[in-house]
Amino acid sequence: MTGSPRRGRGDSTSMSKVSLIGMSGSLRTGSYSNAVIETLREHFADRADLRLYDLAPIPLYNQDFEGEQRPPTVKRMLADIEAADGLVLCAPEFNHSIPGVLKNAIDWASRPAFASVLAYKPVAIMATSRGPLGGARCLEHMKVALDSCLSRVTLAREVIVTAAESKIKDGRLVDEVSLGFATAAVEALLREIALWPRHKG
Ligand SMILES: Cc1cc2nc3c(=O)[nH]c(=O)nc-3n(C[C@H](O)[C@H](O)[C@H](O)COP(=O)(O)O)c2cc1C
Numbered sequence: 001m002t003g004s005p006r007r008g009r010g011d012s013t014s015m016s017k018v019s020l021i022g023m024s025g026s027l028r029t030g031s032y033s034n035a036v037i038e039t040l041r042e043h044f045a046d047r048a049d050l051r052l053y054d055l056a057p058i059p060l061y062n063q064d065f066e067g068e069q070r071p072p073t074v075k076r077m078l079a080d081i082e083a084a085d086g087l088v089l090c091a092p093e094f095n096h097s098i099p100g101v102l103k104n105a106i107d108w109a110s111r112p113a114f115a116s117v118l119a120y121k122p123v124a125i126m127a128t129s130r131g132p133l134g135g136a137r138c139l140e141h142m143k144v145a146l147d148s149c150l151s152r153v154t155l156a157r158e159v160i161v162t163a164a165e166s167k168i169k170d171g172r173l174v175d176e177v178s179l180g181f182a183t184a185a186v187e188a189l190l191r192e193i194a195l196w197p198r199h200k201g
Helices: 032-043 072-083 100-109 136-148 176-195
Strands: 018-023 048-052 086-092 122-128
Touching: 018 032, 018 072, 018 176, 032 048, 032 086, 032 122, 032 176, 048 176, 072 100, 086 136, 086 176, 100 136, 122 136, 122 176
Parallel strands: 018 048, 018 086, 086 122
Antiparallel strands: none
């Protein structure tokens, strides 16, 4: 896992590939959310370069360090988001909301307000939970946070992988129904990117 996603364009093997950044907000070894992103990476490998982004090196947000004062890892993350065609966010529900690690990344990426790298960026969102009912609140809060950044949350059926323990085996999402929902959301994201490429402002 690296903090620097490869750009899909420019080399002969991935000339027409869409470049996507995946973020989960879980730093846990064996994370179910990371497993979903990895499964999607494999599923769409012929069309998209989906890279799971390592958020561990991203420091806590501090408004004293904006613009040129941003830490180098944050500058790199913002440049990588800017360069990507879209994002795939798959987060575990933490205390009925977004995990702090992901929210922290969104907060850094959200500045300057309404003109940030997240503004008009197409984003597919999904959530995971070990429980039978969790995830929906995290998904909703992701939507609200991304709305505030003027991101284009892709219209798709909601993707919530509940009871994740039973649906994820050996680091891959194996439940056909959940996989269908997750791949449909990424298909919608790819369609939107193709229809409305790199629209800004
Ligand atoms: C701090 C914390 C808070 C959690 N809160 C919720 C919650 O509100 N709802 C829920 O369904 N699961 C909750 N969980 C369970 C997580 O969704 C579960 O541990 C999940 O597997 C973590 O995601 P990961 O596998 O991607 O690391 C919580 C877990 C932690 C560690």
